[in-house]
Amino acid sequence: MTLSLVEVFGYCASALIAYSLTRSSILKLRWFNLFGSSSFCIYGIIIGAFPVALLNGFIAMTNVFFLxxxxxxxxxxxxxxxxRRPSNxxxxxxDYHQKEINELFPRFLRRSHDQHREYFFLTEGTDVVGVVSxxxxADEGFIIDFDFVVPAYRDFRLGRFVIGEGREMVNKFHFAYLGAKADSVEHxxxxxxxxxxxxxxxxxxxxSDSDAANKGA
Known part of the structure; x- marks a missing residue:
């Protein structure tokens, strides 16, 4: 059986939609689903299946809205x-993410109860999606050696906002600068x-913070 180019296009669009549903990152899911639904909308128009085109057009616009x-x-x-810790x-x-934490930050859990350590929740709405510690x-800086987020948020948006160019931690808690220590190659x-x-x-x-961080280390 020989497939026409239109049929191949339709199968590819379907594959993109299916692939999008396997992504753990919300951002990647939305992008791939946008490409897939847009393609399937075009496919529906080409073959004259307008209910298919309308549904996938709506899905594509929904993805655009959330993106x-x-x-x-x-x-x-x-x-x-x-x-503050102790905190249940x-x-x-x-404890829930212990296995993955040990892989990404192999030395962290052994020193997680240090009395001078500070913790920060990273949230989306009211949901905790990560922890920084x-x-x-001595000069009012802050050195981060633990920065863990759940898989759905590992697209760097949260990191850029909190400790990167968004500088949310610096602005909100008035640190003089932020530094970081890497605990693994992935980090x-x-x-x-x-x-x-x-x-x-x-x-x-x-x-912009490198001189201050190295001086305060």
Whole structure:
């Protein structure tokens, strides 16, 4: 059986929609679903299946709506909250994600109860989607050595908003600067993606903060 180009196009559109549903990242799910539904809308028009075209056109517009909100209104979706330990919820979150935390931050759990350590919840709406932790420095900076988010939010938007170019932690908690310590190769790649550069004593910092971070380490 030989498939026509229109049929191949339809199968490809279907495959994109199916593939989108396997993405753990909400952003990737929306993008792939947008491409798939848009393509399937065109396919429906070509073959004259207008109910198919209308449904997928609606799905495509829905994806555009949510992508616009995700990409252009980050500050309306995400927040950073300081939390104190002992905290039942911090303990629950760390225990629930313990296996993955040990893979990404192999040294963290052994020192997670240090009395000088501070914790911050990363939230979307009222849902906790991540935890940041680290130490204050003598010159009012803050060094992060733990930055964990659940898989659906690992598209760097939250990281850029909180510790990257959005500087939400600096602005909200009035730190003089932020530095970071990488606990794994994956963490180093993450910091590089956010624009951090390595410096002396293993402290990573944004270029604008690098001198202060290295001085305060």
């Amino acid at each position: 616009r909100r995700i990409l252009l209104h980050v500050e309306d979706n995400f927040a950073v909250l300081s939390v 919820y911090v303990d629950f979150f760390l 680290g130490y204050r420095t 180093e790649r993450y910091l590089q993606t956010l624009g951090f550069v390595p410096g002396p004593r293993g402290i990573w910092a944004l270029p």
